[in-house]
Amino acid sequence: MNKRKLSVQIASALAVVLFFNACSSNENFDDSITPEIPTEPIADLKGFYLLNEGNMSMNKAALDYMDFETGIYEKEVFRTANPEEVGGLGDVGNDMGIYGSKLYVVVNASNKVEVLDVNTRKKIKQINVDNCRYIKFYNGKAYLTTYLGVIGDPDAANGKIMEIDTTSLSVTRSVNVGRQPEELVIHNDKIYVANSGGYSPPNYESTVSVVDIASFEETKRIEVEINLHRMQIDSEGDIYVSSRGDYYETPSKLFVIDTAIDEVTESFDLAVSNMTIFDDIMYIYSTEFSYVTGENTISYNRLDTKTETILTDSFISDEDKDLIKIPYGITINPETKDILITDAKDYVTPGTLYCFSSEGAFKWSVETGDIPNKVVFN
Secondary structure: OOHHHOOOOOOOOOOOEEOOEOOOOOOOOOOOOOOOOOOOOEOOEOEEEEEEOOOOOOOOOEEEEEEOOOOEEEOOHHHHHOOOOOOOOOOOEEEEEEEOOEEEEEEOOOOEEEEEEOOOOOEEEEEEOOOEEEEEEEOOEEEEEEOOOOOOOOOOOOOEEEEEEOOOOEEEEEEEOOOOEEEEEEEOOEEEEEEOOOOOOOOOOOEEEEEEOOOOEEEEEEEOOOOEEEEEEOOOOEEEEEEOOOOOOOOOEEEEEEOOOOEEEEEEOOOOOEEEEEOOEEEEEEEEEEOOOOEEEEEEEEEEOOOOEEEOOOOOOHHHHHHOOOEEEEEEOOOOOOEEEEEOOOOOOEEEEEEEOOOOOEEEEEEEEEOEEEEEEO
């Protein structure tokens, strides 16, 4: 969660089902117009889930669902499917993923992972894990990064990776890594995790921990740069990891780790808030914040992961960039190649999910919950 939102107060709650706003990029939104979306399932895709983070201490994390067959976007599907759950999904929805028939929702400030039936959204089990962050799946297991310690503690304990058996839904092993570990990727029976040290600036971490899955021991730390966050792996096994910098003099950058030697082999002067790879092209956006100016610098970039070169054109058309106030999540529809970007706006009112064509033209939008974070396809 963005630390600058900790003191922000939240606005009122939302309705459950909304119509899409569809218009050309130079028109006002009109709720009466039907968006250009599929009315039947696309190949194996039934729809997608969208996780709304909600502001910390407001208990407003929420799960939405877009049904491709009906064209209906439904809010608060966790509450609808689980009315007996007091407080709904919980506090700060940080990550989620689908593995088999289950949807795993990581709820950071509520210290839990909610495991749901991916089709009915009914709760199967709650797994209690302190300060859980990001989740990935591999060979029947889920691997979850967790913070330990408290904000402002320079002596905060190292974080952990927790292993969860996806059949028993119990924690089976854990391993210490760096302080405040963020995203992780898994490759060739090894886990790579970005350590941030974000609880004790300016004493940030600057390494990627490498964990051998068989022994579940940390075998190496790869020196990268301070305050690491996002991770993606390309088709050739290269890992891309982002540094958020210090928000003052050290800028955000992007680094490449060659997993054959587990060392950094390339870097790019690209600010990164989030990124995703599709067809060997990395889509990157940044809302790089500076305490010097007190402002965000928003940018959209693409990078060819085969040639490791920055592409010159943005993936959002110039005339449509102003639609998005604060980009907060990104994914690519694997069938249509549409680009989905979530907009957190002011962090305290309902956000928006925007859909752009693969050429970067605006197609449709829909209002979400507060701070729409991540989209996963069902």
